[in-house]
Amino acid sequence: MTLLSHIPVPSIHLNLIATLAAVTWQLARNRAEDEDAALVKRLREGDEEAFLALVGRYQASMLRLARSFVPSAAVAEEVVQDTWIGVLRGIDGFAGRSSFKTWLLRILVNRAKTTGVREDRSIAIGDAGPAVDSARFDASGAWMAPPQHWIEDSHDRLLAESMADEIRDALEELPGRQREVVLLRDVDGLTSEEVCDVLDISEGNQRVLLHRGRSRLRQVLESELGGA
């Protein structure tokens, strides 16, 4: 491992990994939508198991997203419960124009917004500072303090369970709107269109928030793992 860690990973391998990840992601996404549609059909027929299966699929995502809007975990749980009651009442009217997931999360966001708002959601979208501290570039805009290595040197650490906790903590520290976009895009795997739909924001704002959020997460990883 020590020997291997000194051999740089050619970027073509990383590109290949990224492409494979994208293909896998799309397949998983299609399958998940088909499964949702089947569960929704059973729910309409009065199948309690289908309801519990849907709750199981989305509970964690919903709690995370709700928690981003409201001031406490207890309130987030209430919002999620309330959302499921709304789903049960509204399922017959769900026309399937959007995916079930988008429909569900829109209900959640609407309820969360009317329930209570965390302070950090008031930060303006454009107000988040640069992706990388400007002190790390020289007057011409070239790197003066370049990114510290952390990918090649720390594969085993990256895949460790403790890394998930680091990322969860870093996500929790993001300003609210950035956190919501990163959660939905990168953790829950929604498309940019779906995120705009769920959060009721423009494509442009979605990209700005995603950029700020991801940039900050990268910085946290560099600080944690850099110079390893």
Add this chain to the structure above:
Amino acid sequence: MFRRREELVCQQIVELVTNYLEGALPGPERRGFEAHISGCEHCTEYLEQMRMTILLSGRLRTSDLTPAMRQEFSALYSSWRAEGR
């Protein structure tokens, strides 16, 4: 390293990374981005780190319902049924 004035510099590249990954850069800017990346090891590394950051976020997995939550939602379902939908 010599740069013509219209070429993108590192500090601009780090602000364009997300638009690049989102496929939202117009043609000329995308080509400028790729030209810079191909000649700059630090920005290449930066781009790879952003990709890895995204992959790592995607590894956070959702947990299954605990038995207590299952019971809670089963009760919620029953009371909704009892309302007479």
